[in-house]
Amino acid sequence: MQTSPSHGRSITGGGPRYDRAKEAKEFDETKAGVKGLVDSGMAKVPRLFIHPPENLRELSPDTDGPATGLEVPIIDMMGYGDCRRRDVVNDLRRASETWGCFWIINHGIPVDAMERMLEAVKQLHEQPEGVKREWYSRDDAKKFGYYCNKDLFTSKAASWRDTIWFDFSRGVLDPEAVPLLCREPVFEYERHFEKLKTSMSELLSEALGLDSDYLGGIGCMKSKRMSCHYYPICPQPELTVGTINHSDASFLTLLLQNHHGGLQVRHKNQWVDVSPVPGAILANIGDFLQLVSNDKFKSVEHRVLARQAGPRVSVACFLFPGEMQKSKPYGPIKELLDENNPPMYREISFTDYFGYYLSSGNGMNGEAVLPHFRVSESK
Numbered sequence: 497m498q499t500s501p502s503h504g505r506s507i508t509g510g511g512p513r514y515d516r517a518k519e520a521k522e523f524d525e526t527k528a529g530v531k532g533l534v535d536s537g538m539a540k541v542p543r544l545f546i547h548p549p550e551n552l553r554e555l556s557p558d559t560d561g562p563a564t565g566l567e568v569p570i571i572d573m574m575g576y577g578d579c580r581r582r583d584v585v586n587d588l589r590r591a592s593e594t595w596g597c598f599w600i601i602n603h604g605i606p607v608d609a610m611e612r613m614l615e616a617v618k619q620l621h622e623q624p625e626g627v628k629r630e631w632y633s634r635d636d637a638k639k640f641g642y643y644c645n646k647d648l649f650t651s652k653a654a655s656w657r658d659t660i661w662f663d664f665s666r667g668v669l670d671p672e673a674v675p676l677l678c679r680e681p682v683f684e685y686e687r688h689f690e691k692l693k694t695s696m697s698e699l700l701s702e703a704l705g706l707d708s709d710y711l712g713g714i715g716c717m718k719s720k721r722m723s724c725h726y727y728p729i730c731p732q733p734e735l736t737v738g739t740i741n742h743s744d745a746s747f748l749t750l751l752l753q754n755h756h757g758g759l760q761v762r763h764k765n766q767w768v769d770v771s772p773v774p775g776a777i778l779a780n781i782g783d784f785l786q787l788v789s790n791d792k793f794k795s796v797e798h799r800v801l802a803r804q805a806g807p808r809v810s811v812a813c814f815l816f817p818g819e820m821q822k823s824k825p826y827g828p829i830k831e832l833l834d835e836n837n838p839p840m841y842r843e844i845s846f847t848d849y850f851g852y853y854l855s856s857g858n859g860m861n862g863e864a865v866l867p868h869f870r871v872s873e874s875k
Contacts, residue, residue, distance in 0.1 A: 641661055
């Protein structure tokens, strides 16, 4: 459910009072998204998208990001079903404990299926405004739709991206609900993805020292939702961001992206550019996996820069509990606890966690959400 717009407030300071709520409403009613702004020939970023200084620190939008010399780990899944399983599990454990993200190659999804998916998403976003306008919605009950900024009315500033979603969380997605031009590539990718999801659930279970069916047994990655983002070329990338710094509320996020960079992750208190790796999928540990693993695995903070190159296209598939499990309480896995490792978090349902994550001032406003649920802060 969309929350009500907040009262207008000045973001950049100075000048006449800025009615942010009014501008957000007027922009939303165009249903044209950021792509519409670019297509109109707009040469300056509207104030609605200009971020406050705290969101723009350490940005380097005209480059590929900070030259830190650090690189996100690449994990080769070849042979994970037999001879190399122990090596793959150990690699996953190290990456999940230290980085909270990692590339996976030889994951089983054909390269041509990935390319068709990305091209389908690009074509959807580049449809005429009159076509896309029919899809525009903020209704979470729909299984397919398009919008610009889910938090448009509650964020400090809008982000430079549009989103199309496919919701597989409530059973099989009806093909008729998906536009014909993308129907085949979307469902082909989803079929391959479902196999990868099962494999990752088993491998991460073993990386935690548990039986391979443990995470699957508690239903923590049963559902999925695909958010397909489109980041148009930005005329003033120093004033805005593609996606503000945040960690995902999910258990795990598996990301497919095209060759345009801009994604960064925070590691050892510095931003690291995530340069695209052909044929690879990026795995991000989410908040809920950090919670149930009792801080053994780390949820990764990340962001996307606005850039003068593009468009950047990505498909983020968020894995979270199924409909039957969303309201049940999750807490640190008991098998991972002992006298030296007491529970770090209190139990909470995914529904309640995600609700807090989406509330104003949390989640996508650059604020960490997990600390709110630590045992020490809940007493």
